[in-house]
Amino acid sequence: MSVLAAEWLKVRSIRSSHLIVGIGLGSVLLAAGLAWMAIGMYEDASPSMRRSARIAELEEVVVIVPQLCLGILGLVSWTSDRVLQTSLTIVPRRWPVLMSKAAVAGGLGLVVGAVTVFGTFFLSRGMLAGRYPVSGFAESWPILVPTSISVAVFAVLGVGLGVIMRSTAGAVAVLVGLVYVIPMIGGNLPEPWSERLGSVMMGALPREIAGASLASSVYGELLSPVAAALVLAAYALLPLLAGAWLLRRRDA
């Protein structure tokens, strides 16, 4: 517990963490801006176009902002710890240090994820209702919950990447690659590989977990809810375990 308290203070006591969390939370405002633009477009459209007006679920669009932010928070907690050398001296066993960092980043990720995803849902639906056809809470919450959790997954993934890569730049590159580059490459692969790769991408997992359709996206929908949940957990845990294994073998 004491190591956890120390890691929590480490995050709280530097301004850059506040900034990163603030940007993550700010994605709600970004979504509000997008909704506002959509309303403007709706108002300018002809009656027949209005009837066919559609809009994507904004919380699923803007969630990449808190995902990236928390991923960076996670990896920076390792790569620019600076006290790391000291903290490994002070807690000679490396496992608790790593797990505490993961717990702090993951916990923050869960809070930021829930606030932004649910906040965006209610705000954007409130703004868009009456103009665009929007889904209700009862049918949406099974997607909202895993989408919130995906932010925590990114945070823990960030910690794992930070340990493995040891450099901020390298770990950020891998993180961005996971969010943007691989889905883009995947979308251009020949079938069935495009569908297969698209099904295990982070962006596809919340809907696969909820058993909802992904037909109109670059993602695939091959996984069962249980399989998708396991893949989501693997994103967080595999890099972390790989990092823990490396830490035991190499010098600090």
Added chain:
Amino acid sequence: MIELRQLTKRYGDTLAVDELSFRVEPGHVTGFLGPNGAGKSTSMRLVLGLDAPTSGQALVNGGRYADLRRPLHEVGALLDAGAVHPGRSAYNHLMCLALSNDIGARRVAQVLELVGLSGVARKKAGGFSLGMKQRLGIAAALLGDPGVLMFDEPVNGLDPDGVRWIRGLMRGLAEEGRTVLLSSHLMSEMALTADRIVIVGRGRLVADATVAELTAGYPSLEEAYMALTASSVEYGAAR
């Protein structure tokens, strides 16, 4: 007590520490000398379990550092004064270390007072001078009131006042019965601070004696050091 037994560390093809054995006993300051690259810092890292020895053992109070649960209470160390997040205040830096070893805020305030940083405790460490960072590092080493202390070049960057302060601090800590290992390149200062001297060269033990013994055959500690290390200064040369 610190004890090195046949301690060896190899980085690739560099033999940083080569079958090094010596003991650092409580009750006096032990100076740790040697040319650049001789293996002083590496030895200290091995004692703290930051690096794993290639072979041999480094023991603290008879056990491995890695087996200590709250090590700050047994061993305090200053290795790298720069290992501070520039955006974190001195107080929070120490608090982060203290929390992980169940040390309270009162003790943090005490050590800040002791090293003379109370006035800037809430200031960001990134704005500290080298000397102030050294003081912060010393405060961290003292947090758990440990019986064993290791300082790697703590007088680096300190003003004359600070150098004298370190001398008094080290001697005081040793007089209280603690084990103090202190590395430095300042021979005249070391002669005033230490009672025993361990000299290493190219990772090997060159001398392990009292200051009195070393200076008996030479005009000064510096002369003794120069004579003893003459053959091991070409660091990185044929190994």
